[in-house]
Amino acid sequence: MAMLDMAGPSPALKLTALVLLVALLPLSWWWLRQRAASSRARLAALTALTLFLTFDLIVFGAFTRLTDSGLGCPDWPGCYGQASPLGAQADIHAAQQAMPSGPVTWTKAWIEMLHRYLAMVVGLLILVAAVFSWRVRARLPHSPWWALATLAWVIVQGLFGKYTVTLKLYPAVVTLHLLGAVLLLVLLVRQHESFADRPLPPGLPRGPVLAVLALVLGQIALGGWVSTNYAVLACRGFPDCNGAWWPAMDAAHGFTLLRELGRAGHGGYLPFEALVAIHMAHRLFAVVAVGGLVWLMLRLRREPAAPYRRYAGLLAALVLAQVATGLSNVVLDWPIAAALAHSGGAAALVGVLSSLLARLRPAAGPVAARAAQPA
Template identity: 60%
Template sequence: MQTWYDWTPVFRMMLLGLLIAAGPLLWVWLRRRGAGTVQRLQALSVLTLFLTFDLVLFGAFTRLTDSGLGCPDWPGCYGAASPLGAHADIAAAQAAMPTGPVTFSKAWIEMIHRYLATAVGALILVMAVVSLIERRRDRTIPLLWPWLSLLWVCVQGAFGAWTVTMKLFPAIVTLHLLGGLTLLALLRVQAVRFGQADGLLRQALQMGPRWRPWLWALLGLVVLQVALGGWVSTNYAVLACRDFPTCQGQWWPPMDFARGFELWRPLGELRSGEALPFAALTAIHYTHRLMAYLVLAALLGMGWALRRAGLGRQARWLWALAAWQLVTGLSNVVLEWPLLAAVAHTGGAAALVVVLTGWLAVAHPQAARQGTVARPAGTPWQERRA
């Protein structure tokens, strides 16, 4: 009887993910042999956050090396669990199109990205299950964030599959990028909550709840800018402007915003089937550049406010990340999109999301009840070091 779907590659990918995840799990267990469950979960959360950050960077590397279709099916590679098992199919595709989307190097890049993603998913599953089991014994163990992370990593996996099956559809690829940053944010909050449950953050100087509206506003600007940056990258619009501060030698070059931001369409085409005009690519690039000015001003302003409030360390973090994004963003334009600068630019955006999300978590009113230091009454702009 004919089967509806061959589940063999799925099970093999899951097994590979578990094998890769066994390394971080063993490392945490050995490093925290005498620690309690909460301490182990907190350590595993931090390690998973680090690995997810690496995964986001490797995802950017996969996209920027045009390896997103290195294996044109999902989750395996031509039905195999690795490019080794798909050697004949990859060789045939590479012989037909030597510079096409399917080559041996691109297939390995794509599959390594999937292996890492599966391992991260396995780690998140372990944390969710252990949290549920241990919650019966220790009521301080949070359940919401581990299970939200598990739910979201499943959603993110679906977007990863659609990225391949829908042939790098720009809207799907951009949402996949935003989903990766959302997973980073969830894991960052999870690490903070486990740390608070174990009392690890009680000695640290933290922000008060009155900073939250400003942090939310700044995070919103950053996320919007990341979405615009993802739209630039997925539409290959980085080189639409190769000079700075002007674009094509003009302060306001010819732009087609309506077609540039026609969201639901294939790569390089309009819904009508016409090729995406260059003026549309220019509009995509220039919108991201204009938004960058606003985000840069907001980061500098927030850093100045933090410094005046006696939070100099946090201010330096913001200023350093703002400088990083400025340098890497300019490098992408004037050096014509070098791979290192492009990946570093994605890393800076991810770091901003992690930093701002962590501050929002410790600035929550719950943090004050659990012993973290809250600031005196007054607006954030009037706070000073005690």
């Protein structure tokens, strides 16, 4: 059988070599374009590239969930102990023959492994950025703390990815994996802004942005809980739900966190009313989150500096897109393109708010401030 332990050197080495080979493509592109730039400019470009790939990883992770490919390869980090589905064809074929509509098929195996490859490439880029930041720390206007924190968190995120598979899509773990990816995005935005050093003119305090970012993260957590429990279609119709303005709901079972997929906390099957409660919580909190975003947009538009108004325009476009894609998930029975756009829009909202928050700071850090003082 190809179901081998990944401790064997051959599959592990093949997987490592494959990821290194793929990672060389973006790293080579970055180095060739930035080889004549300063250390800070090179780090800003590398974090921007990593941020772009992390956003892609979040969207592809949503695609993996939406296509039920999370268990396309039921072990970790390889596929039936192999570096790719090519070496596990016999096991995949046997699993597909035993259960044609089950979680393991040739297509789902490739989707799951491509997601893992991209995650490993992102992790490697974060490692390179952390090492480079530490080596040139004397030439940076700040400490490499954000780069090191990002490296530490991507390791934690890798463990979430492992247990997502080994615990068979345990809803709480899958939701934490999604939130971990969003937090990784926040850390990368903050890291990039620390290298770019583009402070906004004084005006808006950080408090309102932090509050709205917390609302958006709460809504993403609820959206992840909806997705991981397959509760998107628990409500048909809008603005009502299954023909009722306040349908029968079972929040106690729906928000029991320590339970297996499709199971209630006591071990029985999760009642349909629990799925309705999960869906309705996401709908109702969306009103709160959108209200907070609209308030922040109006607050930004009152600032005289043009960058604030640009942030207001970005948030307005993203909120409109989120409302449109969220409604289409329900009204059009969850088309995959709209669902992916909804996940990507949520990540983009977090990125824009994190960028705004990071730029609300003095132009220079303490090291640069001391260096600028006259002797």
